[in-house]
Amino acid sequence: MQITDILAQMGGLQSVARELGVNESQVAAGADALIPAILGGFKKQAQAQPTGLEGLGGLLGQLGGGGLLDDVLSPQPTHVDRGNDVLGQIFGSKDVSRAVATNAAAQSGLDASLLKKMLPMVAMLVAGYMQKQGGAAQAAPSGGGLGGLGGLGGLLGGLLGGGKSGGQASGGGLASMLDLDGDGNPLDDILNVIGKMR
Known part of the structure; x- marks a missing residue:
């Protein structure tokens, strides 16, 4: 299942749509375009x-x-300032956040100003979801504290893989869990832009 679908089931997309005064299908399209960069x-x-x-x-x-x-x-x-803190940590600068919103606008056909408002909220949804899922795995009795790490690694690998290749998250080590190369994902292009701007 795509993370956008998971967030929709949890009510996250509805909350963003309500707060920004747009319809949920716009938020879903925007989230689909923004989330790869956030996960990256x-x-x-x-x-x-x-x-x-x-x-x-x-x-x-x-x-x-x-x-x-x-x-x-x-x-x-x-409290979108908390989302901006997340973005500052993962992107390093507001310029990168703006580039991500502009890229997402080109992909989704939505207005870049709407995507700039959505970006911190979507980042909060993704970060909070990852922490809750990773924490749930850690809380499970799996023989030591590595359950949470495996949970978070598998979760992040699975989300980055978009559910297309089921075995991707269970490969060997961090590099293979988070490997994006060669899948044709536009995320790579976004990350190249991010890498150049940092």
Whole structure:
């Protein structure tokens, strides 16, 4: 299942649509275009952490963890500054966030200004979901604390793979779990832009 579908089932896309005053199908199209870059940013963070996925799990916790997801789902207005903190961490600059929104606008046909508003909220949904799923795996009795790391690694690998190749998340090590090369995913182009701007 695509992560956009998962977030829709959880009510995340409805919350974003309600808050921004647009319809849910627009939010779904925007999320489909934005999420690959967000996941790519988390992939880069995992690779940059000296402790890999463990470091990424800690980073997600510092940014607000599962509370980020709850914030967007809440009937109260979303604290988008928390989403901007996530974006600052994974993209490094506002220029990269703008490039991601512009790229998503070209893909989805939606207005770039709408996507700029959506981006921090979608980043919060993704980060909160990843933390909750990784934490759930860690809480499971799997013989030590590595359950959460495997859970987060498998989750991130599976999300990046988009569910197209089921075995991708279970390969050997971080590199294969998060490998994107050669799948024709437009994310690679976005990450090239991000890499040049950092």
